[in-house]
Amino acid sequence: MPRLRAADEVSNEMLVALLRNMLLQRAVDTRGFQLNRQGKIGIAMGSEGHEAVQAGAGMAFVRGHDVLYPYYRNTGILLACGFELAGVFRSQFARATDTTGGRSIINHVTDKAKGIASISSIIASQCTHAVGAAYAIQYRGERNRAVLCTFGEGATSEGEWHESVNFAAIHKVPIVFLCENNQWAISTHISKQMGNPNIAERAQGYGFEGVRVDGFDPVAVYLAVKRAREKAAAGGGPTLVEAVCYRFLSHTTDDDERTYRTREEVAQQRENDPVPRFERRLIDDGVLTAEYIEAMRQEVTTLVNETTDMVENEPPPAAETLYTNVYAGPTEPWV
Ligand SMILES: Cc1ncc(C[n+]2csc(CCOP(=O)(O)OP(=O)(O)O)c2C)c(N)n1
Numbered sequence: 001m002p003r004l005r006a007a008d009e010v011s012n013e014m015l016v017a018l019l020r021n022m023l024l025q026r027a028v029d030t031r032g033f034q035l036n037r038q039g040k041i042g043i044a045m046g047s048e049g050h051e052a053v054q055a056g057a058g059m060a061f062v063r064g065h066d067v068l069y070p071y072y073r074n075t076g077i078l079l080a081c082g083f084e085l086a087g088v089f090r091s092q093f094a095r096a097t098d099t100t101g102g103r104s105i106i107n108h109v110t111d112k113a114k115g116i117a118s119i120s121s122i123i124a125s126q127c128t129h130a131v132g133a134a135y136a137i138q139y140r141g142e143r144n145r146a147v148l149c150t151f152g153e154g155a156t157s158e159g160e161w162h163e164s165v166n167f168a169a170i171h172k173v174p175i176v177f178l179c180e181n182n183q184w185a186i187s188t189h190i191s192k193q194m195g196n197p198n199i200a201e202r203a204q205g206y207g208f209e210g211v212r213v214d215g216f217d218p219v220a221v222y223l224a225v226k227r228a229r230e231k232a233a234a235g236g237g238p239t240l241v242e243a244v245c246y247r248f249l250s251h252t253t254d255d256d257e258r259t260y261r262t263r264e265e266v267a268q269q270r271e272n273d274p275v276p277r278f279e280r281r282l283i284d285d286g287v288l289t290a291e292y293i294e295a296m297r298q299e300v301t302t303l304v305n306e307t308t309d310m311v312e313n314e315p316p317p318a319a320e321t322l323y324t325n326v327y328a329g330p331t332e333p334w335v
Contacts, residue, residue: 009223009226010219010222010223012287014059014222015219015282015287016282016287016288017059018052018055018056018059018218018219018222018278019055019218019278019279019282019288019293019296020296020300021051021054021055021058021059021076021079021080022051022052022055022076022218022274022275022278023275023296023297023300024076024079024085024300024303024304025047025050025051025054025055025075025076025079026048026051026275027297027300027301027303027304028075028079028085028088028304029044029046029047029048029075029249031089031304031308032044032045032046032092032106032253033046033249033253035092035093035308036253037253040093040312041092041093041094041106042094042105042106043105043106043252043253043254044092044106044252044253045072045073045075045106045107045251045252045253046247046248046249046250046252046253047073047074047075047076047247048247048248048249049182049245049246049247049248049249049269049273049274050073050076050180050182050215050245050247051076051218051274051275052215052216052217052218052221052243052245052274052278053076053178053180053215053218053221053243053245054074054075054076054077054080054180055076055080055218055221055222056217056218056219056220056221056222056223056224056225056243057077057080057148057150057178057221057222057225057243058076058077058078058079058080058081059080059218059222059226060148060222060225060226060229061077061080061081061148061229062144062145062146062229062233063081063082063114063115064115065115065144065145065146065233066115066145066146066147066148066229067115067116067117067130067133067137067145067146067147067148067335068081068115068116068117068147068148068150069117069119069126069127069129069130069133069147069148069149069150070116070117070119070126070150071119071123071126071150071151071152071155072107072108072119072121073152073180073247074107074119074150075088075107077148077150078107078109078116081114081115081116082111082114082116083109083111083114083116084111085303085304085307086307086310086311087099087109087111088107088109089307089308089311089312090102090109090311090314091104091106091107091108091109092106092311093311093312093314094106094316094317095311095314095315095316095317096314096315096316096317096318096321097311097314097315099111099118100118101317101321101324101325102316102317103317103325105121107119108120108121115335117129117130117133123151123152123154123155123158124151124155124156124158124159124160124161124164125160126149126150126151127149127151127155127160127161127164127165127177128160128163128164130147130148130149130164130175131147131149131164131167131168131173131175133147133335134146134147134168134173134174134175134232134238135167135171135173136333136335137173137174137335138171138172138173138174143233143234144233145174145233146174146175146176146229146232146233147173147174147175147176147232148175148176148178148225148229149164149175149176149177149178150178150179150180151177151178151179151180152179152180152181152182152185153179153180153181153182153183153185153190153193153194153199153242154185154186154188154193155179156179156194156199156202157185157193157194164177165177165202165203165206165208165238165240166206168208168237168238169206169207169208169237169238172235172236172237172238173232173237173238174232174233174235174237174238175232175238176225176228176229176232176238176239176241177203177238177239177240177241178225178241178243179199179200179240179241179242179243180215180243180245181199181215181242181243181244181245182245182246182247183244183246183247184247184251184257184261186251186255187251187255187259187260189260189261198212198242199212199240199242200212200240200241200242202240203238203239203240208237208238208239208240209228209231209239209240210239210240210241210242211224211228211239211240211241211242212242212244213241213242213243213244214243214244215243215244215245215274216244216245216246216272216273216274216277217274217278218274218278221241221243224241224243225241227239228241245274246269246272248266248269248270248273279293
């Protein structure tokens with residue numbers, strides 16, 4: 001896997017934005033696990049180890065044009081695509097102000113104006129929805145618009161995933177499939193999931209391009225997703241981008257990763273932790289100083305603290321709304 005250096009198309013401002021998003025993701029992750037252990041929220045999902053993938057992919061998403069079909073581990077992409085930080089906590093605390101009115105399990109947030117569709121807990125079901133949205137964009141003859149669809153490597157074992165990529169390939173719809181390969185699907189290691197662990201190679205079997213990138217490198221992910229996105233938006237059809245990363249925390253706060261993997265494996269992966277690795281790179285390249293990064297970490301922590309406090313004080317859903325939205329009302333198209 002080539003480790004791409006910051007190319008001309010990545011300015012210093014963009015490098016700083018990537019780092020800030022990565023620091024924010026980590027602070028949000030840490031807070032989620034803390035809030036759960038304090039008994040304040042029912043469950044949290046950690047994306048620690050996915051920060052580079054999500055910051056890079058979110059930067060390639062063109063706001064006001066593209067549509068995101070994320071999965072549950074995508075707090076970072078949501079934030080990078082412009083989703084409000086308070087909205088993440090409103091979902092965690094199940095407040096009335098949450099986009100589902102405090103009804104759904106965490107991270108099932110949505111923001112139609114920003115092109116952010118809701119995730120689904122049903123693995124790979126967002127892929128069929130995403131391909132449908134991409135087909136609609138193509139059918140209407142819209143240009144400079146693409147869909148970003150994300151999932152874990154475990155999702156690629158689902159029939160719905162195969163049906164989605166096959167349909168996308170046949171009709172050359174404007175979509176980027178992004179696989180966040182963290183090597184574990186809860187307790188199932190990738191070696192027990194597929195005979196060929198190279199997920200990007202699967203694209204070839206369907207007749208389109210697959211690209212494998214270092215998912216600990218936000219610049220590599222950004223460049224790969226950006227190119228795939230440009231190709232899709234120009235009518236060149238789908239690309240499968242596989243970003244190889246790792247999940248450092250348990251699958252959720254309901255899981256204990258110590259029961260199925262060795263401490264040595266986790267420690268070895270930690271050596272490549274994308275956050276300190278990217279910090280070192282920016283310092284070595286003279287983009288930022290260590291002091292600047294510390295100030296940024298502090299700013300992000302303060303923001304997360306203040307947002308947590310604000311949302312914690314917001315009201316829960318009113319009892320009278322218990323049956324609201326149980327049955328679907330009038331619907332309108334998503335894209
Ligand atoms: C259709 C379906 N099967 C099983 C589950 C239970 N489940 C929830 S998360 C998960 C693991 C998915 O792993 P992966 O796609 O690799 O994503 P990761 O959580 O590792 O980011 C499973 C099996 C589910 N939600 N939906």
